Amino acid sequence: MTVIHVQNLQKYYGEVKAVDGISFQVHQGEVFGFLGPNGAGKTTTIEILEGFHRQDRGEVKVLGLDPQADRYELQERIGIMLQETELYQDLRVGELLRLFASYYRSAVDPKILLEMIGLEAKERAFIRELSGGQRQRVVFILTLINDPDLLFLDEPTAGLDPQSRRAIWNWINRGRQEGKSVFLTTHYIEEAERLCDRVAIIDHGHIIALDTPKRLKANAHVENRIEFTTEGSLNTDKLQSMPFITSVVEHGRGAYTLFAQEAEPALKSLIALSEENGFRIRGLHVEGASLEDVFIQLTGRRIRA
Amino acid sequence: MKAFRHQVGTELTLFIRDRAVVTFVIVFPILTVLFFGYLNQGGQVEGISYSSFLIAGGIGMVISSAAFENVGVALAQQREEGILKRIGATPVMAENRHPF
Numbered sequence: 001m002t003v004i005h006v007q008n009l010q011k012y013y014g015e016v017k018a019v020d021g022i023s024f025q026v027h028q029g030e031v032f033g034f035l036g037p038n039g040a041g042k043t044t045t046i047e048i049l050e051g052f053h054r055q056d057r058g059e060v061k062v063l064g065l066d067p068q069a070d071r072y073e074l075q076e077r078i079g080i081m082l083q084e085t086e087l088y089q090d091l092r093v094g095e096l097l098r099l100f101a102s103y104y105r106s107a108v109d110p111k112i113l114l115e116m117i118g119l120e121a122k123e124r125a126f127i128r129e130l131s132g133g134q135r136q137r138v139v140f141i142l143t144l145i146n147d148p149d150l151l152f153l154d155e156p157t158a159g160l161d162p163q164s165r166r167a168i169w170n171w172i173n174r175g176r177q178e179g180k181s182v183f184l185t186t187h188y189i190e191e192a193e194r195l196c197d198r199v200a201i202i203d204h205g206h207i208i209a210l211d212t213p214k215r216l217k218a219n220a221h222v223e224n225r226i227e228f229t230t231e232g233s234l235n236t237d238k239l240q241s242m243p244f245i246t247s248v249v250e251h252g253r254g255a256y257t258l259f260a261q262e263a264e265p266a267l268k269s270l271i272a273l274s275e276e277n278g279f280r281i282r283g284l285h286v287e288g289a290s291l292e293d294v295f296i297q298l299t300g301r302r303i304r305a
Numbered sequence: 306m307k308a309f310r311h312q313v314g315t316e317l318t319l320f321i322r323d324r325a326v327v328t329f330v331i332v333f334p335i336l337t338v339l340f341f342g343y344l345n346q347g348g349q350v351e352g353i354s355y356s357s358f359l360i361a362g363g364i365g366m367v368i369s370s371a372a373f374e375n376v377g378v379a380l381a382q383q384r385e386e387g388i389l390k391r392i393g394a395t396p397v398m399a400e401n402r403h404p405f
Contacts, residue, residue, distance in 0.1 A: 050394065052390075052393070052394075071396075072399035073396075075394065075396040075399075076396050082387065082390060082391060082394065085387055085388075085390075085391045086386035086387050086391075087388065087391075088315070088319060090318075090319050090322040090323060091315065091318065091319065095315065095318065098311070099311050099312070099315050100395065102308045102311035102312075103392070103397040104395065104396065105396075142391075
């Protein structure tokens with residue numbers, strides 16, 4: 001079943017093409033990620049899906065509904081986390097949750113949500129007393145208060161501490177198991193890699209790649225990186241002549257980085273070479289292709305540039 | 306209706322917890338009335354006693370500052386902070402088309 005259907009979506013702000021003809025579908029029970037740098041069109045897209053803006057061209061259906069015409073019906077069934085949300089500073093956490101619960105036809109008991117996110121002790125705390133991470137977790141559970149079928153999360157863990165980030169990631173994984181669908185935007189590569197079933201890489205208003213993180217990496221033909229240190233210096237020509245090695249970088253002080261098309265045979269020959277020449281390998285670190293490499297290859301720049 | 310009741314209750318709670326607002330809407334007018342009342346004891350304004358004139362004016366001041374000034378400031382502030390946008394992400398407006 002398709003929960004989000006987008007066909008040739010376009011949105012212009014004057015001369016600027018914020019979103020320039022993108023199409024994709026999100027299926028039920030899927031965590032779908034939009035990965036891209038700031039200004040790529042992520043927030044514009046998500047806010048059109050949420051019904052905040054009207055698209056200039058293209059077709060959008062969310063849970064089978066038109067986000068503009070059926071806005072209120074849709075909002076009963078989705079949860080929205082905006083990129084930045086301030087809350088009523090002078091309310092207590094419990095009061096805020098009950099207020100938002102009253103906005104919906106039916107709502108979850110706030111206590112259950114607080115427990116789920118590890119804030120049950122904070123029910124009577126004022127919003128202004130919470131730390132940044134705790135506040136963001138409250139913002140997150142506000143999106144769950146109507147037990148939505150579909151969640152929109154716009155950079156849910158931007159600037160969060162590791163504990164809060166993990167709490168939100170855990171819930172997203174749990175929600176997926178319960179059959180909920182999630183559409184999230186992020187500029188954290190790790191988040192996209194760990195959470196998303198499928199990732200769309202978006203840049204300048206275009207989707208430039210859309211697949212599972214695994215297949216994105218496999219198709220990108222990005223090289224593996226083998227880093228190691230040794231005592232003294234080695235003959236880089238010898239390293240270079242090993243099979244599957246495309247390049248060798250010497251950092252000095254016995255530190256080397258090898259770029260290899262295939263990690264395993266390159267490692268085997270590196271070990272063979274070390275035995276043959278009697279040098280010891282220390283601090284061996286092998287890194288496969290990451291989504292970041294894929295991103296750089298596709299867009300020609302780093303994501304946080 | 307449920308949301309309307311909750312929102313009114315919340316706004317009243319926020320009002321009482323904001324000391325600056327409480328001071329200007331409640332404490333300051335009372336002090337003003339007491340101060341000018343003390344200075345003009347037994348006076349008359351256009352045929353009515355000065356105290357009646359003063360208390361009526363005090364009540365008017367309270368109502369206008371609460372109803373106009375504070376509503377305007379609070380709305381602008383909530384808009385600026387993005388609270389209104391967050392509320393706009395909920396279906397609460399569907400109810401407001403027929404709040405009662």
